[in-house]
Amino acid sequence: xxxxxxxxxxxxxxxxxxxxxxxxxxxxxxxxxxxxxxxxxxxxxxxxxxxxxxxxxxxxxxxxxxxxxxxxxxxxxxxxxxxxxxxxxxxxxxxxxxxxxxxxxxxxxxxxxxxxxxxxxxxxxxxxxxxxxxxxxxxxxxxxxxxxxxxxxxxxxxxxxxxxxxxxxxxxxxxxxxxxxxxxxxxxxxxxxxxxxxxxxxxxxxxxxxxxxxx
Amino acid sequence: xxxxxxxxxxxxxxxxxxxxxxxxxxxxxxxxxxxxxxxxxxxxxxxxxxxxxxxxxxxxxxxxxxxxxxxxxxxxxxxxxxxxxxxxxxxxxxxxxxxxxxxxxxxxxxxxxxxxxxxxxxxxxxxxxxxxxxxxxxxxxxxxxxxxxxxxxxxxxxxxxxxxxxxxxxxxxxxxxxxxxxxxxxxxxxxxxxxxxxxxxxxxxxxxxxxxxxx
Numbered sequence: 320x321x322x323x324x325x326x327x328x329x330x331x332x333x334x335x336x337x338x339x340x341x342x343x344x345x346x347x348x349x350x351x352x353x354x355x356x357x358x359x360x361x362x363x364x365x366x367x368x369x370x371x372x373x374x375x376x377x378x379x380x381x382x383x384x385x386x387x388x389x390x391x392x393x394x395x396x397x398x399x400x401x402x403x404x405x406x407x408x409x410x411x412x413x414x415x416x417x418x419x420x421x422x423x424x425x426x427x428x429x430x431x432x433x434x435x436x437x438x439x440x441x442x443x444x445x446x447x448x449x450x451x452x453x454x455x456x457x458x459x460x461x462x463x464x465x466x467x468x469x470x471x472x473x474x475x476x477x478x479x480x481x482x483x484x485x486x487x488x489x490x491x492x493x494x495x496x497x498x499x500x501x502x503x504x505x506x507x508x509x510x511x512x513x514x515x516x517x518x519x520x521x522x523x524x525x526x527x528x529x530x531x532x533x534x
Numbered sequence: 535x536x537x538x539x540x541x542x543x544x545x546x547x548x549x550x551x552x553x554x555x556x557x558x559x560x561x562x563x564x565x566x567x568x569x570x571x572x573x574x575x576x577x578x579x580x581x582x583x584x585x586x587x588x589x590x591x592x593x594x595x596x597x598x599x600x601x602x603x604x605x606x607x608x609x610x611x612x613x614x615x616x617x618x619x620x621x622x623x624x625x626x627x628x629x630x631x632x633x634x635x636x637x638x639x640x641x642x643x644x645x646x647x648x649x650x651x652x653x654x655x656x657x658x659x660x661x662x663x664x665x666x667x668x669x670x671x672x673x674x675x676x677x678x679x680x681x682x683x684x685x686x687x688x689x690x691x692x693x694x695x696x697x698x699x700x701x702x703x704x705x706x707x708x709x710x711x712x713x714x715x716x717x718x719x720x721x722x723x724x725x726x727x728x729x730x731x732x733x734x735x736x737x738x739x740x741x742x743x744x745x746x747x748x749x
Contacts, residue, residue, distance in 0.1 A: 448735060456743060470739070505700065510698050
């Protein structure tokens with residue numbers, strides 16, 4: 320999928336309530352080769368947030384200029400603030416051999432798929448639609464209408480599953496995290512990601528073999 | 535790769551000295567969804583070997599009839615005895631949802647690839663050709679000429695790597711086993727292996743959601 324020695328872009332996505340955020344956080348704790356790309360935002364920095372570490376903080380004018388320049392892999396407006404993933408940040412990390420992890424909603428993932436065919440797209444599923452319903456109700460953060468809207472939307476979104484490479488059913492968190500970790504390990508073993516193997520020293524080694532054999 | 539609910543054929547292959555046999559044995563200890571296919575042989579049963587468990591023991595005439603009938607995924611003659619992997623055995627286990635593991639030399643793997651494009655082909659590599667040389671010498675089971683022949687052959691075989699899906703470098707056994715296990719887990723998460731997800735109960739669940747919400 321990716322170039323040799325390079326990392327991959329990993330997209331963790333799925334309907335809300337599937338638990339992709341929790342899996343995402345667990346992965347970052349364990350895997351030292353994973354990088355979270357730093358997003359750009361027009362939101363004001365909160366106490367303790369560091370420019371270039373938590374976010375790149377910019378004005379709306381600067382953000383819109385980046386949109387015009389087609390700098391974003393994806394961006395969205397949330398509660399009046401813009402948030403975006405910069406192509407140049409992702410590509411630099413991948414070139415440096417890191418796997419870059421993005422946790423994103425399904426529409427965002429489909430948009431990225433159109434630009435990054437070689438990404439690793441992982442669909443996080445709830446164990447059943449009934450369980451998804453239970454999780455959404457349990458959150459208790461939304462009005463009834465918003466909840467029904469979100470649930471109906473999840474039904475539509477499940478149909479997008481076939482556009483992904485992998486499906487991880489989040490029944491038990493530990494198991495789901497292990498599955499995503501396994502996907503990352505397996506992808507790093509793909510034959511097209513293996514570095515050149517040095518096979519140019521045949522004569523020398525056969526000479527050594529004869530010496531070894533006679534000892 | 536495979537049909538839904540079905541297992542996969544997993545081919546563990548690589549040059550001799552790469553350690554595929556050891557990895558193979560470790561995998562079978564850990565993974566309860568893995569099946570070793572029972573081979574057919576013309577060799578006489580040894581003490582304690584059970585027909586249909588260790589091997590299917592047949593006469594040379596019976597074996598040759600199976601060859602004529604194209605019953606084998608692969609077969610070979612070793613020290614005057616025939617050994618073969620029966621297609622029907624492998625296919626039955628796969629249909630029953632098991633992953634079937636075959637450990638086989640590179641020529642055998644390439645032959646299987648021609649018949650089973652949807653198999654998972656894993657190339658086990660030594661960490662370097664120098665290390666491969668050391669391992670072959672250390673075995674001490676062969677004449678000098680046989681050893682050189684085997685080593686030269688390994689050089690040729692490494693070029694077949696690109697026909698495989700995955701490469702696992704066997705530097706440290708535990709790590710190599712973990713990588714193969716990760717590949718098996720990841721392959722089971724591939725989107726084309728996921729069972730149908732029940733999304734036909736939308737109205738019923740929205741009704742439940744409203745009841746939940748009002749409580």
